[in-house]
Amino acid sequence: MSAHTQVHDLPGATVLPAFDDTHTHLIFAALGAHDVPVHRARNIPEFFDLIRQRATVTPEGEWIRTTTNWQELNLAERRMPTAAELDTATDRHPVLVKRGGHNDVVNHYALRLAGITEETPVPPGGTIGRGADGKLDGRLIDNALHLVKHLVPARTGPSSSTDCAWPPTTTPPRALGPYATARSPPRTTRCCWPPVRPGVLSTRVRALISALGLTSAAQVEDLLDVMEEWRDNGDPWLSVWGVKFGLDGGLEAGATEEPYACDHAFSGMLIWEPDALVEAVEALVRRGWRVGTHAYGDRAVRTLLDVYARVLERNPGLPAGTLVMEHGGLASPQQQARAVALGIPVTIQQPLLHDTAEVEEGFWGPERVARLFPARGWIDLGAQVSTGSDFPVGQFGAMRSVWGMTTRQTVIGVKGPEHAITYDEALTLHTAGAARLTGEEHLRGTLTPGRLADLTVWDQDPAQCPGDALRDLNPTHTFVGGLLVTPTGTR
Structure with a gap:
């Protein structure tokens, strides 16, 4: 302790690590403030x-x-x-x-x-x-x-310099320490890099640069040339850790093995041809970048595992966690087992299921919606799993996500209760599991001496919070880097 140390005497409080959100779009949310x-x-x-x-x-x-x-x-x-x-x-x-x-x-x-x-x-x-x-x-x-x-002009001037911060006109991400922004536009990342201006960020940013709209390895190479200036510079607040691809669509275009419930002539669509995606992913891994690929429907999951298997075979010795599956929404037990065998981490987003279940049932029918984000199966098979919200599509809330994973509750009732996990498991996926995904388990994710002081304080023990009260529970204090994050998202 020093003369500047502040002591918070909070009898009865519970202290937990800060929560990561490993798949969110806070830059889009910031832009949306305008x-x-x-x-x-x-x-x-x-x-x-x-x-x-x-x-x-x-x-x-x-x-x-x-x-x-x-x-x-x-x-x-x-x-x-x-x-x-x-x-x-x-x-x-x-x-x-x-x-x-x-x-x-x-x-x-x-x-x-x-x-x-x-x-x-x-x-x-x-x-x-x-x-x-x-x-x-x-x-x-x-x-x-x-x-x-491409016709919509980029924001310039003072507003863009704050696009990396939590938008001041909305509620800040309480309990959120680091996040992985899963679709960061290159032009927005450039406005934040380097250096990070003191006080701009109230959360740690691990950016996944967007490759959406690119259709060839040559275009990806051009993106990688731009990204060279963003190689990890040791900044604990802002780093770029890879590139985001999209393999299929979302709620109404996810690539499925069976036709849609609403249109028996349609099974979604793949955005990349598999051979082209193999070349694009290889361009990234050869330069030492990590890859996160959106795969929502079961046909997309199968195709992505085929792509990743080819990349791993042709590029032996890749560091663990280089290739990540984003969503893995409709992954069958066989596909889950294959992902584990290949060493592919997966991020899942329970708040997305909660908020969009009714829309999804219209496209896919109730049986497939109940199988989305099968956390229980992933954990039981030994997968490396972490969690996020897909905000602003799904609502952010640390305990909202934990509550959803333990109850499988959605806007139209409980869906797939057999895929529910325990509170302790869900807590781990948001903390230690998330830090492992970003390769920072030695720095964050647990309350351990010598690690970064990213933590949350709760006026009651969330593990003892009854029923649906857990959904809306927020911490009384969030500390990032040992500094208190205020309700306006500043430090």
Whole structure:
């Protein structure tokens, strides 16, 4: 202790390690602090009113973009808006409506800017939506997103210098020490690097740079040239530890072995051809980077394991944990066992299942939704598992995630109770297991002398918290690097 040491006398409190979130999108959330908050809308007219209000204070011709953390089933009409409807909100601005990380809807102004017509070829691994009349409806999915995305200007100036910090207009990630931001755009990472300005970060960032939209190893090589300046510089707050690929879509485009419940002619889609993905992943591992690949449906999981097996065979001696499976959502017991045999870690996101179960049942049916994120099976087979939220698609909350993993509760009831795990197991996945994923188990994840002082304080023992009360339990104090993180997300 020194003269500057603060002593907190908290009788009856419980101290736990800070919680990692190994798959989140806090940079998107930070950017969303500036976007039209359509997640507040209860119906489509309110949705459009919010866009219309923004249009009144936005110069004509400038882009209007929305937040991503909404679901169409939360709207009274229970559907997505269309390009024609967005035109009624404004036809003097290009509008980009984002929903999650795999779906956009744009108005006709944006379609014209992008040169998208009814004759535009559909990119492999993407969808250009059409209405019942065969005309463009403004919907873009997965690899089609980039037909428009490249036109939206990057934020510059003072706002972008804080994109790495928790957005001051929202609630900070209480109990969160480090996080792995799983889809960090290169241009945003550049604004944060190096050095990290003192006080900018209130959490430790382990960035996974986005390769979404890339379709060849040559494009990946170009990305890696940019990333060379981000090699680990020993900064305990901000580091880049790899690249994020997407192999299939999300809720409505995940690649499945069996057809969708809502469309027996559709089984989702793969964004990469396997041979091309092998070459792209090899480009990364040859330069010493790690890889996290989104695989949601069981066909995508099978394909990714095939890809990773080929990479491991052709590149013997790769460090453990170089190749990671993000989500592994609909992984069968056989696929789980194969991942373990190959030494592939997996990240799972229970809050994503909780919040989107109703949407997913519409696409996949209740049986497959009940099998999503089978934590019990992964643990029993000895897999290296860590956990996250997929925020802002799934809600962040340290104990919300633990509660979900122990109860398998969703917005439409309990799904797959046989996949539930214990409180102690869930706690480990969020702490020591997560630190192991990032290769920092010697620094973080447990309350051990000599390790980084990343910890949380709770006014009651979460292990003894009854029933659903655990879901909304928050710590009274969060310390990162021995410094108290305030309710505004500052140190």
